Amino acid sequence: MPRYVQPMCRLYGMSAAPHRVRATFWLIEAPDSLRAQSRRDPDGTGIGYFEPDGTPRIDKRPIAAFEDRAFAREARHVESTTFVAHVRDATTGALTPQNTHPFEQHGRLFAHNGVIEELPALEAQLGSYRSLVGGDTDSERFFALVTKQIDEHDGDVAAGLTAAASWVAQTLPVFALNVIITTPDELWALRYPEMQGLYVLQRPRGKPRLEHQSPAQTIHVRSEDLTDHAAVVIASEPMDEDPAWRELHSGELLHVDAKLNLTSHTAIEQPPRHPLTLADLEPNAAAAQAAHANR
DSSP states (O other): OOOOOOOOOEEEEEEOTTOOEEEEEEESOSTTOHHHHHTOOOOEEEEEEEOTTSOEEEEEEOOOTTSOTHHHHSOEEEEESEEEEEEEOOSSSOOSGGGSSOEEETTEEEEEEEEEOOHHHHHHHHGGGGGGOOSSOHHHHHHHHHHHHHHHTTTOHHHHHHHHHHHHHHHSOEEEEEEEEEOSSOEEEEOOSSSBOOEEEEEOTTSSOEEEEOTTSSEEEEESGGGTSOEEEEESSOOSSOTTOEEOOTTEEEEEOTTOOEEEEESOOSOOSSBOOGGGSOHHHHHHHHTTBOO
16 A cells, blocks of 8 residues: 655644634745745645534645646635634645545544554554545544544544544654644644644734734735634744744643633653654655754
C-alpha cells in the first residue's frame, strides 16, 4: 500500500460561542507568498463552518502550483459560531477534494497537521469506521479513529480524541498530531508532541475588529462582529503581534465550550514510543515539515 503523509500545513480555528459572527477568509491571499517563493504553492485550501441549524458546511478545493489560484485568493464570507480553516502542502497523495481539509464525520469538522506512518495498522483499528474515509491521507484515517473512539466513549469528544491520539502515540511512528475539531458550538485543539507549534489567543470583547494574517500570508481572517463579541482563536502560529498568544505545551488538550469557557489539561503525558524526526521523513515531507518544526 502506498504511504500517504500529510505535511506541514496551516491550521486556524475560532469560536465566538454562543454568538454567530460573520468572518471573511482569504486563503493563499498573496499571489507569491514567502513559502511559495522558497518552495512551492500550497496544495489545498478549506473552510469549515455551521449553518444555524447545526448543519456542517465545508468550502474547499485542491489548489496546485499549475492551477488558477483565484479561488484560494478570493474572500469568502461565512457566518457561524465556530470555524476551522486549513491550507495544505501536499508531498504525496492526489490533489483531490477528498484529500483536502477540513473533513466532516458525524456532524463534526476536523483538520490536522503532522505525519502518521504505518497506515495499514491504523486502518486495521477502524473496523467498520473505515467506510468514513474517502481519501488517501493519514489525517482522514486518524479522524475516523477519533470518531470511533468518541462513539465508544459515549459521545465524549475529549475522551475520544485522547484515546485515539494515545493509541497512535504508543503504537505507530508519529511526527506530530496537531488537531482542531469543531461542532456547531464547541471547539477542541490538541498539540502533540513538541515538534510543531499550536497557539491559543483569548480575545476579549471590545477590542478592535479581528484582523489576523499568517506570516506567510496564506491565511487572512477579518471579522467586524468580533468588536462586540469575545472569541478564542487557535492557530499554528501567532497571527498578529498580540502578546497574549500562548503556545500549547506538548500533550495539551484545550476545550472551548458553548459559552466560550476555555479549559485545558495534559491529555498525553508520555512522548511517542516511535517518534519520527525530520531525518526519518521522505525528502518532500521533511522539507514541508521543516519550515515550522520546533527542533
